[in-house]
Amino acid sequence: MVEYSSTLDTVFHSLSDATRRDILKRVSKEELSISTLAKPYPLSFAAIAKHVAVLEDAKLITKRKIGKEQIVSIQPNTFKAANACLGQYEKIWNARFDALDTLLKNK
């Protein structure tokens, strides 16, 4: 009956935490090691490593080892899937909404 997409489940679940979204924001600007990522937050290193693991599971980021460090970088393609999903809900009511928007502006 329902079309189950475990991928979207994990993507959206990853995005539902403010710390993880902040990690994504930082990583979208530059590649960072997990320990560098961990510094600003009032959480243990292990907690951040877990958050990074969640993001990695959702394929929102990738890790690659350089020496003793794990360098985290963003994985663009996955966001396209999330966007496409949101777009799916949008398409019908978008026209309606835009019409309302213009209506309100011209009032």
Add this chain to the structure above:
Amino acid sequence: MVEYSSTLDTVFHSLSDATRRDILKRVSKEELSISTLAKPYPLSFAAIAKHVAVLEDAKLITKRKIGKEQIVSIQPNTFKAANACLGQYEKIWNARFDALDTLLKNK
């Protein structure tokens, strides 16, 4: 340190469940009562009512009472916030990605 946005937390959390996404898809096409919504799923009515409540909390939908029924309809504005959030991660790497994309196509 971290910019906490409880709104986005709940929006993305709502979207992380396939049943809820399916409800959204159906409701994006036409307004439906909770009991109508509940029919296709192998879950109790109460379970679906809970899912609807989660979506309502996140302001992805609204309910209005008509007689004994609660009519569920989609609330467009909230999706704009989610989209804007995703766009935030995109803007930096989007250029890079598009460049790569063109590169691969012209190869």
Add this chain to the structure above:
DNA sequence: CTATCATTCAACCATATGGTTGAATATAGT
């Protein structure tokens, strides 16, 4: 007024989630 349908509410349960600490495993630098 009563029976029925749609919904809400409360109690309950199993499992997932987000956090902790402490120990184990690389790798780098001296």
Add this chain to the structure above:
DNA sequence: ACTATATTCAACCATATGGTTGAATGATAG
């Protein structure tokens, strides 16, 4: 070889989540 740093892993805990059932409330139709 020793030490410090970066990471992983395992055990543990409190709370949140997603589901159930059954009872209570509201509105409609006879």
